[in-house]
Amino acid sequence: MRPEPAPQPVAEPPDPPDALERAVGAYLDHLAVERGLARNTLAAYRRDLDRYAAFLRGRGRRAPGEVAEDDVRAFVTALRSGADGAPLAASSTARVVAAVHGWHRFCVLEAWADADPSAAVRPPAQPRRLPRAMSVDDVGRLLDAAGQGEGPVPLRDRALLELLYSTGARISEVVGLDVDDLDLDRDHASAHLLGKGGKERVVPVGSFARDAVEAYLVRARPALAAGGRGTPAVFLNTRGARLSRQTAWAVLRQAARRAGLPADEISPHTLRHSFATHLLAGGADVRVVQELLGHASV
Numbered sequence: 001m002r003p004e005p006a007p008q009p010v011a012e013p014p015d016p017p018d019a020l021e022r023a024v025g026a027y028l029d030h031l032a033v034e035r036g037l038a039r040n041t042l043a044a045y046r047r048d049l050d051r052y053a054a055f056l057r058g059r060g061r062r063a064p065g066e067v068a069e070d071d072v073r074a075f076v077t078a079l080r081s082g083a084d085g086a087p088l089a090a091s092s093t094a095r096v097v098a099a100v101h102g103w104h105r106f107c108v109l110e111a112w113a114d115a116d117p118s119a120a121v122r123p124p125a126q127p128r129r130l131p132r133a134m135s136v137d138d139v140g141r142l143l144d145a146a147g148q149g150e151g152p153v154p155l156r157d158r159a160l161l162e163l164l165y166s167t168g169a170r171i172s173e174v175v176g177l178d179v180d181d182l183d184l185d186r187d188h189a190s191a192h193l194l195g196k197g198g199k200e201r202v203v204p205v206g207s208f209a210r211d212a213v214e215a216y217l218v219r220a221r222p223a224l225a226a227g228g229r230g231t232p233a234v235f236l237n238t239r240g241a242r243l244s245r246q247t248a249w250a251v252l253r254q255a256a257r258r259a260g261l262p263a264d265e266i267s268p269h270t271l272r273h274s275f276a277t278h279l280l281a282g283g284a285d286v287r288v289v290q291e292l293l294g295h296a297s298v
Helices: 019-033 039-058 069-081 090-109 136-146 152-167 171-175 207-219 221-225 245-258 268-281 286-293
Strands: 190-194 200-204
Touching: 019 039, 019 090, 039 069, 039 090, 069 090, 136 152, 136 245, 136 268, 152 171, 152 190, 152 207, 152 221, 152 245, 152 268, 171 190, 171 245, 200 286, 207 221, 245 268, 268 286
Parallel strands: none
Antiparallel strands: 190 200
16 A cells, blocks of 8 residues: 655644734835835835834734824834844934834824824934035135126126125025125125024125125126115115025026036035135134134034
8 A cells, every 4th residue: 555645734824914014005005006106115115114013013003093102202213223123324214204104194094093193203313414615726716607797797696605605604694685784894894694593793704705795886786776676785686676595596506507516516505614614724713613604513
């Protein structure tokens, strides 16, 4: 007689998906169908939300409606510390928290839960990235490019950028200047700036900026003002009204392109950071630079 074949082990049926898994699957289907997210993006959402669901199960949660704000906060802490896996950087943690926010909002809309426990939870603050300071030579090229051309606008643009760099002022502070805010004394030129929160400060104006502003006020501003209704603003647009922040930004970008500099990497804050960097490199006291910038840190 032939021997009886050995019995094959019977595979255990997989556990049925719990409410967390079903809700995650429904959300991913929503992202794929309603928002048309790419496969790789959906895979990233899947990884992030699977990690979140596993963390919640470890705290005894089995359904979206059982999750409390403390669970979400504990998860964010675990992401940063690596308590439930590899620790994540602040930027990666922010990505995961965004996925968690989206999932909880979806759960409320689809009646998986009555409230969103993640609503008050914010990702960790990411470190601020300072803009790259321009070299002194590049600043010179930028300022020269701003003054190219004939008529009042190049004189205005050169004066605008000279003043931004010379004072380290914010763009809103410079376009907010009135003529009476300037003292162009040859020995002690200064500008009276109104900063954030209504804080006022007086900053010195260098000789190059003073000369550029004087040339603009004498030779260009009257022509621009003739088209307006009269305004005390220092910097005017071609209609004789106060120059806007948006136009000032455009002036800077156009000058950067003319100078052959990367316009997308240069902003008014780049000039402000370059001002501070060059002063410190020249031996200026950091506290003096902080006061000139109008805040507590460079």
